[in-house]
Amino acid sequence: MAYETLIMTKQEGFALIQINRPQALNALNSRVLEELYEALFEVDHDDTMYCSIITGNEKAFAAGADIKEMAEKTDKQMERDNQFAPFDHLRKIKKPIIAAVNGFALGGGCELVMACDIIIASETAKFGQPEINLGVIPGMGGTQRLTRAVGKYRAMELILTGEMFSADDAMKWGLVNKVVPAEFLLEEAKTLAKKIATKAPIAAQAVKEMINKSFNMTLDEALEAERKKFNSLFATEDQKEGMKAFIEKRKPVWKGK
Amino acid sequence: MSYQTILYSISNNILTITLNRPEVFNAVNEQMKKELFDAFKQAEKDSSVRCIVLRGAGEKAFCAGQDLKEYQEMKSSMKKMLEEGYNPLIKQIRSIEKPIIGMINGVAAGAGFSFALACDLRIMSDKAKLIQAFVRIGLVADSGSHWFLPRIVGMAKAFEYAATGKDIDAIEAEKAGLVNKVVPQHELEKETYILAEQLARGATKAIGIIKRTLNKSLTLSLDELLMYEAMMQEVASHTSDHKEGVNAFLEKRPPKFEGK
Numbered sequence: 193m194a195y196e197t198l199i200m201t202k203q204e205g206f207a208l209i210q211i212n213r214p215q216a217l218n219a220l221n222s223r224v225l226e227e228l229y230e231a232l233f234e235v236d237h238d239d240t241m242y243c244s245i246i247t248g249n250e251k252a253f254a255a256g257a258d259i260k261e262m263a264e265k266t267d268k269q270m271e272r273d274n275q276f277a278p279f280d281h282l283r284k285i286k287k288p289i290i291a292a293v294n295g296f297a298l299g300g301g302c303e304l305v306m307a308c309d310i311i312i313a314s315e316t317a318k319f320g321q322p323e324i325n326l327g328v329i330p331g332m333g334g335t336q337r338l339t340r341a342v343g344k345y346r347a348m349e350l351i352l353t354g355e356m357f358s359a360d361d362a363m364k365w366g367l368v369n370k371v372v373p374a375e376f377l378l379e380e381a382k383t384l385a386k387k388i389a390t391k392a393p394i395a396a397q398a399v400k401e402m403i404n405k406s407f408n409m410t411l412d413e414a415l416e417a418e419r420k421k422f423n424s425l426f427a428t429e430d431q432k433e434g435m436k437a438f439i440e441k442r443k444p445v446w447k448g449k
Numbered sequence: 450m451s452y453q454t455i456l457y458s459i460s461n462n463i464l465t466i467t468l469n470r471p472e473v474f475n476a477v478n479e480q481m482k483k484e485l486f487d488a489f490k491q492a493e494k495d496s497s498v499r500c501i502v503l504r505g506a507g508e509k510a511f512c513a514g515q516d517l518k519e520y521q522e523m524k525s526s527m528k529k530m531l532e533e534g535y536n537p538l539i540k541q542i543r544s545i546e547k548p549i550i551g552m553i554n555g556v557a558a559g560a561g562f563s564f565a566l567a568c569d570l571r572i573m574s575d576k577a578k579l580i581q582a583f584v585r586i587g588l589v590a591d592s593g594s595h596w597f598l599p600r601i602v603g604m605a606k607a608f609e610y611a612a613t614g615k616d617i618d619a620i621e622a623e624k625a626g627l628v629n630k631v632v633p634q635h636e637l638e639k640e641t642y643i644l645a646e647q648l649a650r651g652a653t654k655a656i657g658i659i660k661r662t663l664n665k666s667l668t669l670s671l672d673e674l675l676m677y678e679a680m681m682q683e684v685a686s687h688t689s690d691h692k693e694g695v696n697a698f699l700e701k702r703p704p705k706f707e708g709k
Contacts (some may be wrong), residue, residue, distance in 0.1 A: 373677070375684050 197224040200231050203382070205389030207235045207244045211254055218248050220300045221258035225278035228304075232285045239448055242389040242396065245381045248309060249291040254301030259326065260359065279332050282307050283404075286397045288388055292381035293317040294374065298356070303332035306341065309400060311367065312381050314374040315361035319367070320356035340407060341367045392430040393448040454481040456506070457488050460651040462499040462708070463642065464492050471507035476516040477560060479523075482534040489541040492581055499708045500649040501545070502641060504552040505561075508634070511551070514559025514582060527588075535560055535592040542567040543664060546657025548648045552641040553628065558582040563592035566601070569660060571628040572644065574637045579617040579627060581610045600667070601626055652690040653708030 199210045209231050211218045218224070228246070235241045250255055262270065279300075283290075291308035297321045305311055305319070313319075321334045329335060330351065339347040342365040350357065362368040372380045388396060398421050406414050425431050430446050437444035456467035466488050468475040493499045505511040520530075542549055542564070551557075551568035558580040565571055565579070573579075581598075583590050590598070590611045598607035602625045610617060619631040632640045648656065658681045666674050685691060690706045697704035 373680055373684070376680050 194297045195227045195231060197221075197227050198231060200234075202238075202241065204386060205240070205242045206275075206382070207238075207241050208374050208382070209244055209246050211246070212249050214249050214251060216254040216258070217296065219256055219258045219299070220254050220279075220304065221261050222275050222278070225256075225276065229278040229281045229285075229426050232282065232287075232289065241287070242391075242393050243288040243290065245378075245385050246304070247378065247381065248294050248297075250295070252296040252301070253291075253293045254304055255296045255298050256322075257300035257332070270435075276332055279304070279307070285394075287398065288396060289398055290381050290385055290388075292377050293319075293359070293368075299330065300332050303330060303334045303337070306337035306367075307333060310369050310384065311362075312370050312372065312377060312384065313362060313368045314377040315359055315371055316374050317325070317359040317362075317371075318330055318356045319359075319362050320354065321351045322354035322356070323433050324352065324354040332435075338367070341365075358439050374388035385434035392434055392444070392446050394428050394430055395425060398425060450484065450487045452484045452488070453537045454478065455484045455488060457491075459495075459498060461646065462497055463502060463645045464495075464498040464500070465502045465504065466492075467504050467506050468512050469506040470516075471509070472508035473516060474513035474556065474558075475505040475507075476513045477535075478516040478519045479534070482538065486541065488543060490540070492547070493541075493545045496708065497546060497607045499653045500645045500650070501547055501549040502552050502645050503542075503549060503564065504641075505554055505557075508555060510555035510561075511553045511557040511577065512561025512564055513556060517586075529647055531591055534599055535563070535634075538614045539563065539567045539593045546660055547653065548656055548660070550641060550645055550648075552637060553579070554634075556580065560592045563590070563594045563597070566597035566627075567593055570644070572630050572632060572637065572641045573619050573622055573628040574634045575619045576630050576634045577619060579622055581614050584612060584614040609708045610632050637639070644648070650706060652685075652688065652694060652704075652706045654690060 197211065197213050199212050201208045209228070211220075211224060211228075213221075213224060214221060232244060235244050262275065265273070288310065289308040291305040291311045293305055293311065293313040294317060295314070297305045297317050298318070299322055302319050302321055321330045321338060323330050323334070330338075335347070335351060338350065342350070346365050359368060359371045363371050370380065402418050403423055405417060409417065429449050430444075433446065434444045454468070454470055456465070456469050458465050466485070468477070468481065470476060470481065492501055515530075548570065549568045551565040551571040553565055553571055554577065555574065555576045557565045558578075559582040561577050562581055568635070581590055581594060588625040589595075594611065600609060602610070606625055609615070617627065619627070619628075622628045623631045630640065662674075662678060662681050665677055669677060688702075689709045693706060694704045
């Protein structure tokens with residue numbers, strides 16, 4: 193499928209999705225968000241694909257939402273238009289998503305990063321939730337996901353000051369999995385994607401589902417849900433193959449069912 | 450930007466930045482800080498610059514540090530002055546991925562000493578002196594001296610220099626490892642530019658990556674450094690200068706590097 197605002201290339205077991213609006217520093221307008229959802233939906237429904245990488249281009253990962261698009265709207269219009277809806281749909285994506293943050297990830301860009309499952313950043317990446325400078329707050333999950341990642345006090349400071357922070361700081365505060373030299377960002381992300389692509393696909397999706405669920409339930413409820421999920425996987429051929437291979441001391445061959 | 454307090458000249462891929470207020474021993478004022486920042490920014494972007502020489506104008510001084518008269522008149526906060534003026538310059542000198550030689554043609558005092566320490570290499574005139582002058586006016590070392598000194602000379606010597614503010618002559622500077630080489634005053638320029646020429650003809654990208662990796666090495670464990678080094682070597686191996694280097698070696702001729 194041909195996309196206007198992004199470039200998707202399918203590689204060995206994973207899809208590389210590059211946001212491509214260089215003239216706007218990859219600002220996330222409705223078109224980008226729609227296409228991102230479409231691309232990830234495509235991956236979810238392609239049995240040869242096991243995970244995705246989202247990245248930007250040389251200048252930026254994504255420097256915010258499209259301000260011009262919404263500047264003049266009233267609150268009723270914002271509610272009615274609900275232009276972030278495609279972004280909300282990203283929560284339905286089942287397969288793991290890796291964010292490879294190569295440059296500016298600000299505002300909506302930072303929120304897109306945090307909607308992903310694993311975050312790798314280049315040494316030169318810059319993060320931030322500067323919405324307060326526009327008289328608003330993060331509207332795509334920033335106040336929620338940043339807090340869950342770095343804790344109340346750090347999130348308060350970052351979102352109240354709206355200041356940018358570095359990849360090293362992001363790492364220190366628990367937002368980012370790994371920081372690598374810029375030249376190696378994509379390679380690192382691809383190595384990780386390839387690794388995930390070799391794992392049992394249904395189990396991988398179950399991992400994503402269960403970890404995401406853990407924020408919404410009490411521990412007791414979550415442990416019950418995890419056990420239910422665990423048991424359910426015993427209906428899959430991959431579980432039979434995985435445990436058989438272990439016993440027979442050989443490598444498993446996954447079927448994805 | 451046209452410069453009033455510094456000279457900026459490129460010849461044979463060597464950029465010479467001269468602190469040019471010899472009437473006040475090349476003391477640093479607000480204008481000079483702005484101009485230096487701009488100069489280093491230009492130098493970083495300009496691919497024809499493959500080596501930088503930082504020096505003072507005249508025979509007496511490399512740099513005497515902050516212009517105290519201006520400081521008194523300004524009544525500015527010290528913290529602000531350092532955060533907005535000096536610290537960015539020190540960070541620039543350390544981060545530009547090109548070799549920077551401090552040609553210490555005369556006294557380097559206070560922040561002037563710090564500038565010299567920030568350079569990648571130092572060649573010193575036998576008549577010059579290095580002075581951690583801060584303590585002489587009841588201040589403390591700034592612009593990075595607390596960071597550079599102990600790493601070069603160890604804690605005891607660093608404390609001695611910073612706490613006594615003594616004059617460090619060329620003999621002591623060389624012995625302490627503060628400078629790479631000491632040469633007679635009249636040969637300083639010649640010696641400096643022989644080295645600059647050598648570096649400017651070198652594999653500039655590789656030299657820049659060496660600087661970057663050495664910078665990093667100070668805060669990494671061995672395991673982390675080994676990983677980082679391997680990545681950096683991969684980057685270096687993709688330069689055309691690397692291909693030229695290997696070809697030249699196999700063809701038994703001197704390499705002709707372009708800095709790419």
